[in-house]
Amino acid sequence: MSKKQAIYVISDSVGETAQKVVAAVSAQFPELNPMDIRRYPFIEDTEMLGDILQEALKEKGIVVHTLVSRDLVNFVESFCRRTSLSYVDVMSPLTTILQGITGIAPQEQPGTLHQLDQDYFDRVAAIEFAVKYDDGKDPRGMLRADYVILGVSRTSKTPLSMYLANKNLKVANLPLIPEVPLPKELMEVDKEKMIGLTTSLESLRSIRKSRLKALGLKEDSSYSSDERILEEMAYAEALYQRLGIRIIHVEKRAIEETAALILEN
Incomplete structure (x- = not known):
């Protein structure tokens, strides 16, 4: 065939x-x-x-x-x-x-077949949810999520989503790109469920350059330039303030630490 x-x-x-x-x-x-x-x-x-x-x-x-x-x-x-x-x-x-x-x-x-081991299957369900609604693939998932994580590229949105999924939480995440319009669903999400991730210019520059190198691309592209990063960070910060959501600085924080900050509130 x-x-x-x-x-x-x-x-x-x-x-x-x-x-x-x-x-x-x-x-x-x-x-x-x-x-x-x-x-x-x-x-x-x-x-x-x-x-x-x-x-x-x-x-x-x-x-x-x-x-x-x-x-x-x-x-x-x-x-x-x-x-x-x-x-x-x-x-x-x-x-x-x-x-x-x-x-x-x-x-x-x-799901009644699996009620005898509900905790396990709740975790499987949450992981499936995180995969399905990763990276803004389907904005409708944000309306059903326990948490919606926002952030510019390389702020650990996906690893954080998967870590929380392993704690039976349904998490969607959305990359923030100035040129890409925000989905209408975002404005319908309870602000208490939204988390905005941020970091420093230096940290993001280093992570993005490493990512480009791993992909065999030039490290000095606009993606890793200070000008572009500052533009994206300013856009994200303005959005966080407009939405009135919690902001977590992820530089030098393990995924577990960031998750703990989310869950303690």
């Missing part, structure tokens, strides 16, 4: 069940491996779901879902039947049979 088969794994929880089903089935087709498996956990509304289904349709993909919300299940079924998009509903067939035989209605509660 010249192009890998795209499979869209969709869930309103972690998505582990659907992923295991896909892995078990794909193992039976070694000539098709590796498949292009795209995982979309924690889908909670039809807007997010619709975007994924439109992409799957464009890519001629296969949808495999373990959604338990009847509204979301109906949305997928309606979309796929209307567009002839191939899909597999892992949960509904057996759920329907059990309900018919027992007369007991399902809870339609995502």
Whole structure:
């Protein structure tokens, strides 16, 4: 095959069940491996779901879902039947049979499979959340986050997000770039949940030069210039003041120290 088969794994929880089903089935087709498996956990509304289904349709993909919300299940079924998009509903067939035989209605509660070890799966969920909403990939995640971390490039937003995720906190982060408009969702976030990161010119210059060197690029680019760094820092500082949020200076601080400052408030 010249192009890998795209499979869209969709869930309103972690998505582990659907992923295991896909892995078990794909193992039976070694000539098709590796498949292009795209995982979309924690889908909670039809807007997010619709975007994924439109992409799957464009890519001629296969949808495999373990959604338990009847509204979301109906949305997928309606979309796929209307567009002839191939899909597999892992949960509904057996759920329907059990309900018919027992007369007991399902809870339609995502993640109930893992409630016996809730702390572990909460942590997995938080890590998945941090990855999904890292670097401003999808601003809608900021509205569901426990914390939203803001900062210019190389102020340790991603490592801090992942560290907090390991403490079962859902964290989104947003890079601040003067030329890039701020997402409208940012203005809807509770300021108590927002953290602004800052550092010194000297520290940021050194970190950026090291980053450019590691990438095999020239260390004296505008990215690491004093003029550019000062411009970005001034932009970030002005935004922090306008939003009225907490500011943490991260120079010479370990990720654990920064996280402790966030959590002590």
